[in-house]
Amino acid sequence: MSETYRSVLLSRAGAIEAGGVDAGVAAHYGAPTREARKLAEGQAIADLSHFDVLEIRGEDRASWLDTLSTQRITTLKPTQSTQTLLLSIQGRVEHEMKVLADQDRLVLIVEPGAGAALEQFLNSMRFMLRVEVNNLSATHGVLAATRQIPTASSLVWVDPWPGVVNGGWAYSREDHPGKDRPWLLHVVALDQLEQAVAEEELAGMMAVESLRIAAWEPRFGAEIDEKIIPHELDWLRTAVHLEKGCYKGQETVARVHNIGHPPRRVVFLDLDGSLHTLPSTGAEVKLGERTVGHITSATLHYEAGPIALAVIKRNVDPDSVLTVVDGETNYPATQDVIVTPDAGQVAGRFTGFLRTPPQG
Structure with a gap:
């Protein structure tokens, strides 16, 4: 999304613009704690139209992204969602993507301002494969809610957090507070933004962050620094498939999980x-x-x-x-x-606190 982006929903009464990475949308509409409660109860919608949206088309799209990233992509069926990461050779997180499978494409939702760098990287890795990467951030954004928004797009990414997806592993307890917060991201055309929320109460980014932090869910725009590895954020739950094939950074992921500690x-x-x-x-x-x-x-x-x-x-x-x-x-x-001090070193360990978690 452009640095000069301003959501049309900032014209709503009481809207106060957010700062930093969330500039361009509302921090709140006059009552942030009330908005958070309404958002949690499914009675409000959050404007995340500043988030970037990309698409990958072409016959090789799923297998290609599968080989590049930490998650299994090839098994996704249309309307299914997942989360994946791109890592450095040292296993450090460089990109985080929310992936939604559509009929003939993969739709990627990424942090505000992250789309251009991700587009550039993906295009540098195309080689001779049948894939096409398009940045839709100038025309599309996101609305968030804890329920389906009937007036919004049919493109809905469903957050897997805090479930343990197939091939994942939990470093935190089973009674996870995040299970009480469903989270749905609706990809919408920016020119349809007002129409999609015309009859809805709005919540700002302060409400969104309040629910996220209470659910212990890491955010690429917040918890990430130049050294972070997925294990440190409990992202092996939803964003890493420990049994899939080779990808950049896999050696670090396996070594820390099996014989080391984050x-x-x-x-x-x-x-x-x-x-x-x-x-x-x-x-x-x-x-x-x-x-x-x-x-x-x-x-x-x-x-x-x-x-x-x-x-x-x-x-x-x-x-x-x-x-x-x-x-x-x-x-x-x-x-x-969240992440236990003894996380890791699971090779040969089949009992105790760190055990194979229930699969999502």
Whole structure:
């Protein structure tokens, strides 16, 4: 999506534009916590029209993307959804894609501004294969909801999170809070945006982020840095097929999962709410005087209060109380384990906390 993009839905009463990667759509429409509750209950729709949309056409589209990425694509039937990653040789996450199979194409939904780089990479990998990559971001965007939007497109990506897809593996507990948040992304033509939500109540990006963080779901535009590997974010659940063929970064994925440990882990933090503020992205997470990680996302949840995701060192004691330091402000924070400290080293381990999870 263009850096100058502004959604027509910013003309709605009370709309306040978001900043950063979400500029161009509303942060909220006057009542962010109420909007989050309405969104969770299926009574509101979120404008994600700034997200980029690509398509891959051609007879080799599924097998080609299968060989490039971490997920099994060749088994997708029309209307089915999945999530996949492109990794570096070192196994670090370079792209994340939400993939929807249509009758004669694959539709990709990616973070705002990520489409151009992904298009360039995919075109560099075409060689002689029968594939065609088109960037639709100038004409198409996304609407999000916890239910089907009857007035929107029939192109609907259904979030697999937090299920464990075929070939995946869970590094966190079975009673996952994300199971209470269905998440559907509807690909719509931008010139149909107003019509699709004409009779609907809207929720802004603050509401979207509130539900995402409470569901422990990582976001490419937030939890990713130049070193992140999928294991650290529990993305082996939905975005990695551990039994598929060769792809770039597969060796690291297999080695860390089978005989190693991810060096860091994402963690959910319940923040002290008495300060009436939120830490900023990048704020240090400390154990005593030692810096053990950084805040990646923070929000005010309509029920839980101030919450955050952070990426911290693997061996931090899950029972320890941490401190988030943002300038002169300190936030005491208790942990809720997402990726366990002993994640990995599953080769030969068939009992205990890390066991083969139920398949989705």
